[in-house]
Every structure is written in C-alpha cells, then in structure tokens.
Amino acid sequence: MPPRRKRKTTLVEEQTTIPKRSRKESSSRKKNAAYDPLREPFSNKRCQIWFQEYSSDEDGLGPEGMEKFCEDIGVEPENIVMLVIAWKLEAKQMGFFTLDEWLKGMTQLQVDSVIKIRAKLEFLRSLLNDPVLFKQIYRFAYDFARDKDQRSMDIETAKIMLSLLLGRQWVLFSSFHQFLEQSKYKVINKDQWCNILEFSRTINSDLSNYDEDGAWPVMLDEFVEWQRARALS
Amino acid sequence: MSLKAKSNTKMRIRAFPMTMDEKYVSNIWALLKNAIQEIQKKNNSGLSFEELYRNAYTMVLHKHGERLYTGLREVVTEHLVDKIRVDVLESLNNNFLQTLNSAWNDHQTSMVMIRDILMYMDRVYVQQNNVENVYNLGLILYRDLVVRHGCIRDHLRQTLLDMVARERRGEVVDRGAVKNACQMLMVLGIDSRAVYEEDFELPFLEQSAEFYRLESQKFLAENSASVYIKKVEARINEEAERATHYLDKSTEEPIVRVLEAELICKHMKTIVEMENSGVVHMLKNNKTDDLGCMYKLFIRVQEGLKTMCECVSGYLREQGKALVTEEEGGNKNAIQYIQDLLDLKDRFDHFLHESFNDDRLFKQTISGDFEYFLNLNNKSPEYLSLFIDDKLKKGVKGMSEQEVEVVLDKAMVLFRFLQEKDVFERYYKQHLAKRLLLNKSVSDDSEKNMISKLKTECGCQFTSKLEGMFKDMTVSNTTMEEFKNHIQTSGTSLHGVDLNVRVLTTGFWPTQSATPKCNVPTQPRNAFEAFRRFYLGKHSGRQLTLQPSLGSADLNASFYAPKKQDSGSSGPQVRKHILQVSSYQMVILMLFNTRENCSYEEIAQETDIPTRDLIRALQSLACGKPTQRVLSKEPKSKEIEPNDAFTVNDHFTSKLHRVKIQTVAAKGESEPERKETRSRVDEDRKHEIEAAIVRIMKSRKRRSHNLLVAEVTEQLKSRFLPSPVVIKKRIENLIEREYLARTPDDRKVYTYVA
Secondary structure, X not given: OOOOOOOOOOOOOXXXXXOHHHHHHHHHHHHOOOOXXXXXXXOHHHHHHHHHOOOOOOOEEOHHHHHHHHHHHOOOOOOHHHXXXXXXXXXXXXXXXXXXXXXXXXXXXXXXXXXXXXXHHHHHHHHHHOHHHHHXXXXXXXXXXXXXXXXXXXXXXXXXXXXXXXXXXXXOHHHHHXXXXXXXXXXXXXXXXXXXXXXXXXXXXXXXXXXXXOXXXXXXXXXXXXXXXXXXX | OHHHHOOOOOOOOOOOOXXXXXXXXXXXXXXXXXXXXXXXXXOOOOOOHHHHHHHHHHHHHOOOHHHHHHHHHXXXXXXXXXHHHHHHHHHHHOOHHHXXXXXXXXXXXXXXXXXXXXXXXXHHHHHHHOOOOHXXXXXXXXXXXXXXXXXXXXXXXXXHHHHHHHHHHOOOOOHHXXXXXXXXXXXXXXXXXXXXXXXXXXXXXHHHHHHHHHHHHHHHHHOOHHHHHHHHHHHHHHHHHHHHHOOOHHHHHHHHHHHHHHHHHHHHXXXXXXXXXXXXXXXXXXXXXXXXXXXXXXOOOOOHHHHHHHHHHHHHHHHHHHXXXXXXXXXXXXXXXXXXHHHHHHHXXXXXXXXXXXXHHHHHHHHHHHHHHHOOOOOHHHHHHHHHHHHHEOOOOOOOHHHHHHHHXXXXXXXXXXXXXXXXXXXXXXXXXXXXXOOOEOXXXXXXXXXXXXXXXXXXXXXXHHHHHHHHHHHHHHHHHHHHHHHHHHOOOOOOOOOOXXXXXXXXXXXXXXXXXXXXXXXXXXXXXXXHHHHHHHOOOOOOOOOHHHOEEEEEEEEOOOOOOHHXXXXXXXXXXXXXXXXXXXXXXXXXXXXXXXXXXXXXXXHOOOHHHHHHHHHHHHOOOHHHOOEEEEOOOOOOOOOOEEEEOOOOOOOOOEEEOOOOOOOOOOHHHHHHHHHHHHHHHHHHHHHHHHHHHHHHOEEEHHHHHHHHHHHHOOOOOOOHHHHHHXXXXXXXXXXXXXXXXXXXXXXXXX
C-alpha cells in the first residue's frame, strides 16, 4: 500500500479483481502443456529480475514501483491483502520494499512472477481468518504504518488502519471511530493499539461484560463511558 | 481384737427374733398414721420421737417400706386436700396470701418433723427404690394439690400481679406477703426455678412489658427527651430494687431487660431525634449532663450507642461543612477558618470526655467526620499552614510559649485529618522560607519543635528539606563571619554597601520555576560580585544565582522638601530616614537617584522586574498609607496603570527614623498563584506515583493490575490519595516508555522490564 501522502484514503471493500485478459492468458498458456508458468520451480534470479521491474534504484521499491506492482497483480493499493503481503515480506516501511525483504518474503511464498502471486492472493487473504495470524498481522501493521520518527502512530493513520483491519468484523467500530473523532487524542501508542484488538474480540457490543478493573487503557475506559452516555440519551 | 483372743466365748449377732405378721404391721402403721396426723394438726408435743422413729425403722426393716411410703402419701394428700386446700379456697377473697403463706409455713414445719421420724425410710427405702424423699414428696404434693390447683393458681398469680401493678401506680402494698409467696414458689421448684418461672415470672414479665409499652408512649408524648430519660432511669432503678427486695433476685435481670426493650429500644430514634429536646438540641445548647444521662442509658441496649452516634455525627458534619464552605473564589480569612475548626474540635472533645466517657465509637466517629469535611475544601492545607505561620511569627501577642505549644498541638490534630498532606508540605515550605528570610520567626525553638512534630507524624522524608533550610541559615551566618574577616584582611571594597548574604541550597527552598530577572544597580551588584568571588573560592564547582525576589535592603533616604506644617521656618530642610524595603523596591528607588520622575514604562524597562512583582512593589511605595508613601503617583489612583508617572514624595513624613515599607501581600494566594501551585503539586504527584510503581514492580517483578493499584495507593496514602485513574495513566505511560510490559498470556498482569 502506498504511503498516505500520495493518495486520498478511502474505505475499500476487498475485492479480487483479476482482469479478464489474464485469465485468457493463463488459459491459453495452459494449452501449451510444455510450459506452465505456475508450475515452474522458484528461481531466485527470476525473482530478482522481477523486482527490478519495480525498483527505481539499486536497493528499493518505492511508491511508484508499488503502484505498478499493485496494478500488475490487480489489487488496489489500499486493499488489505497488500498488508498481508507486506507482513509476509516483513517490510519495515509502508510504501517501500527493499531487495532483501522482497527476496526473503517471495522466496518463502515461492513466488517469482506476477502470475504466481496472483494465484496466491486467495491464500494470502485467507490468512486473515486465522485469529492467531490476524493478531500478528494486526500488530505488525502498527510498526509498519507509523511514522518512524515518532514512537506512536498519529491518530489519522490509526483511524485508517483500524478501519481497514477491524472495520468489517467489529460491530462497534463506527462508534469507536466517532469517539476518536471527538476526543482530544492525537496519537495512539502500541499498548492502546494492541488492546483495541483484544477489546474488539472480547467485549460484547452492548458493553455488558466490560470490567472497569480490567486494566484496559484509559482511552478504552473513556470510550465505554462515552458510548454508554450516548446509549442513554 | 478381743473377739479373736477369747476364742472360747461365742458371740453371735442373731437376727431379730420377732416375725412380723400382718396385724402387727397394721398396728404400727396406724400408730404412725395417727402421729402424722397429729403433727399436721400441730399437736406434736405429746408424741415420742424415739418411739415413732423406732416404729418406722421396724417397718422398713421388715420390708414394709412400700406400705409406709404409700401410706404417707395418702395421709399427706388427704390432709392437703381435705383441710388445707379447703381453707385456702375459702380465703380466696379474704386474706388469701396470708392464709396461703401460713398454710405453707405449717406444711413445711410438719414435713420436717415427719421427715425426721421417717428418716430411716429416707435413707434406705427411698434410695433403693429411687423415689422422692419425704420432704420433697411433701413439696410435690403441696405444689400439685394446693398451689397449682386450678383457681388457686390463677388467683395467686393475679393477686401478685395486681399488687405489683398497684405499687407501680404509686400505692403501698404488702411487700412481705409477695416476698413470701415468691419464696414459696422458688422452693416448690425443688432443684429448679421452673415453678416460680411458670407460675409467676413469665406472666409478670408479660404484664410489665405491656405496662411499660403504654407508659412509654404516654411519657414520650408528654415530655422532653431529657425528662423522659430521667424517668426511664428512675423506673429501671425501681424495678431492680423491687426484684431484689421482694421478688426473687434472679428476676432482676429479665425485668430490666424488658424495660430496656420497651422504654429504650423501641423508641431510640424518637428520643434521639426529638425536636427541641433531642440530641441535636442538647449539642447546640451544651447540655453535657443530659447527654451523659442519655449515653449511660443507651449503652444498655444494642444499637443504642450507634443511634446516638449517628445523630451526633450528622450534626457535627453539618456544622463542619458550614465552616469549610466558602463562595466560589472567596478568600476566607485563613486564621479564622482554622480557629473555628479548632474551636469546634474542642467543643466535641469536651462532649466526648464529659458526656460520652471517651467512648471509642464516638471518638472514631468524630475523627471520621472531621476528616470528611476538612477535606471538602481543597484550600484547607494552605489555610492550616497559614494558621501555623501566624502562630510562629513575631508579634503574636498575649500568648505564652506554653499556650502556643498547646495551639500547635491542636493544629497537628487537624493536620492528621488532611488527605492532601503533600499540598500542606509545599505551602509550609513556602511560608517557612518567608519566615526565615524575613526574620519573622518567634523563636527557632518553636520552629524546630513544630518540625519535630511533623517528623513524628510523617517521617523524615517530609521534614528533611525543612531541616535543610535551617541548616542553610546557620551555615550562611558562619559564611558571613568568614566573609567579613576576609574583607578586613584583604581590604576589598564593597562599594559602600553593607552586605549580608544568605546562601540557599536549591532543592531545599521553594523557588519559582525560573529565576526572575532584575537589573540590580551597580553598587549592590559589585558588592555581590565580591562575595561571589570569595564564596566560589571556597567552594569550587558550585553556582550562585542571585534571587532578587527574596531579598531586602536598607536605604538611606534624604527628603528635601519642608514639612507642610513648618511653613514658617527658613530654608529647605533635609529629612533623613532609613527605609527598609524589598530588593525590588530598592532597585526601583535607586532609579530616582539619577532622575526626578519616571513613568511606569520606564521603570519596567530599566529594572526588568516581572510585572506582577513590579506592580506590588510600586503599590506599596506609592499607594499605601501616608507614612508609607515614599513615591507620589500621578494620577493618584489605587491601581497601577501603564501611563502612571512616579516621583519622589518629598513631603514624606514619618515619626520613625527607620521606616519599614510593608509590601502589599495577600494573606492567601491569589487564584492564578493557587492554580500554579496546584499544577506543580500535580506534577510532583505524577512523579511520586511513577516512582512508587517502579519501586513496587522492581521488587515484585510481576503484579496484576488491581494489586498494583492497591499497593501504590497504600504506599502513598500518608501524603495524598491518588485516584485509580491517575495511577492507571501512569502505568500506561510507563508501558510506553518500556519500564513495564503486559504479560503476553494475561493482559491484566504487568511485568517489570529490566
């Protein structure tokens, strides 16, 4: 996913959009039994060459390359599957891949071409359904998306990332989003970030099982109070 | 012994030779029966004890014990039924108790005699056959045939109850008769008091309860609380005495309890809350004795003291609250505030001691109440410090040192009730600093005394800085001595300034966040530089910063205009005075050495004194009393405006040669100052909480959230009461800074990150 600076952010439903022509391509290729790109064994060299299609300088793939990459694999940059890919690559900075990250990650995926990665998209998306892996990806997202000069993530980025990760499954997300809007918080720290996930997983939508002594961060205490006050009025 | 020696003579104890035939037995029995009847008729004088005893013995020996026993029973029964009972029944409406009593006495006497002659049977037959002995048999028969015979029983009960009731109404009754009757009932129970209890005591208690139920309602309706209490006390004494004197002593306890239940328990709240005579009224009007009576009464019943105590507490809280409440932003006189509270405490201590017998429940309640309302007003710590400040300053008239000591001890009692002791510490430090620097203490001893009292309360941490301040003063004096010697020996010039420097260790003394600037005039500045060189020569590695806000100066002032009165005298007169002023004022005044008048703007610019202090200094110089007005201000308003112009007031007069210029100082802090102090306190508290958290986690390594919060609160409670939310925020902050972490398996448990 490209850095926020470049694009306006929108909540995007994840969709798999594989343009039709590639289907034709692969189907036509299939007729050619001798050469099936999907079955080709992984080649480090090919992977590297592939990387160079996107990388602007020696070391890295930047925002422009990222855009091209997204286009090639047929996924919008804001799509959550991009986050999964970044996680697999253990990418440090949103919008950038280094050669090392690329090679390590792609090797692990055994992917060295556009076709191969497109075939893997479903699989990558499915990783989000595993709670343990989702938690890892969620935690990864924090360090990935924050500004490396700061220790904490600024609130705007946080809102976007949370929307992407929790927007669909967590019933209370829109309320929480509103709460953040009207609150004075400028940043979210890692502890709050992690606890938000726990909160979304363990607390009922009517907040009936929220325990004041549960050592939740003060931000969540305030959210509960705010939400309950709203429910009364 | 002798038997064995004389083996020739045979001695045998032979069985009694006579055989008993029926006739013989009947004869013996007839004899005995007659004798018993005679005894019952009180005709025993003609009888031979020996003969009767022997006959009885014979019968029992020949195994006719049963016949004897049965016969006895028949005779006694016959007598009781045919004679005694009849007599008693006849006397039902006429001398009943006397008749019953004399019959009882007679019965007892005759039974004793009968028992004596039948003693052998008692010892042998009765024992072997496990039946009642003669005397007890007599009692049982008397009980069942006479005393508990239907109408006798009822009549007896009724008579006794009537007599008691009459006496309660104030009539005189025959106590002896009642006493006898009660004794009889007690004896009839043989080894228990069951007969007495059933036949008399229970109905008695019931009747009493009913009686007092009615009486209490009547009393309450007609009387004030204190009168009611006295009446209750009287009644209780009366009943106790009644039980002791003519009922059975064992009745005393139950009857008193009945009274307590009916007269006190059921009406506790009513008595306590009675309008215009209840506890509140008594407290208001200092009715110590009445309260004491009520206390003694209520202590008898469970919950009695609690009810009283609740009422006292309510009143006290109300009074206390009234004293501590002030309007928004209003600045109550601190001294009066504290004095009022001390007076209130004295009042209640007096009640506690005189009326409530230093009872622990009351003591605890009073303390709890004081703690409650003292902390309602968050300026209490500041006011308390001001109060103590006032007592320790010079010029507290009319109090001996001992009196001051007593007052300070009482102030310490209030201190213990404060929740925000750290706020008090901060103010105390400020006030102490002013006292020390401006030489306003009454005596060093009183100061040290006060500090040691605080140390006993709060430990060394509290007072170490205060003691440091004292040390600085002493050390400064020594340093000045050495400096003066140094000046003399080295011949350094101080530019005509008689310099006195006090060196304060930062950290001990309360300082502003940043040292305010001030443009010190040349002469004093140079003098100070000389000192600085001297000092730094002695203590290298230290830094000295001048604090103009804390200093003072004595200026020689010459005024050139004649006094207004002396218009007739010739020539201008020069009046000289010595002005004692603050450092700021000194800086301002020295400006006028070089020119006639200055505007406010010019003064502000040249002296660089912070605005608020500048205004205060100018106000005291120009807007105070005529004997203080060293400067004249145009226009002559009370407030300092930027366009004001100042000149030396040559018409300045004062009777004193040495004039002290008072700085216009507020007794308490102004609102912005208070806010600043409060925010500093909050900052300090954040650090203290974090320090406590780290300390605890370092030793515990792992702690759940609730336990950690509890421990932190416990550790800090002698200084202030941290709220759980604040503690939580500090924990979060420490997590962010990676001092703590949540354990991966349980997010409610924290670990220490080394």
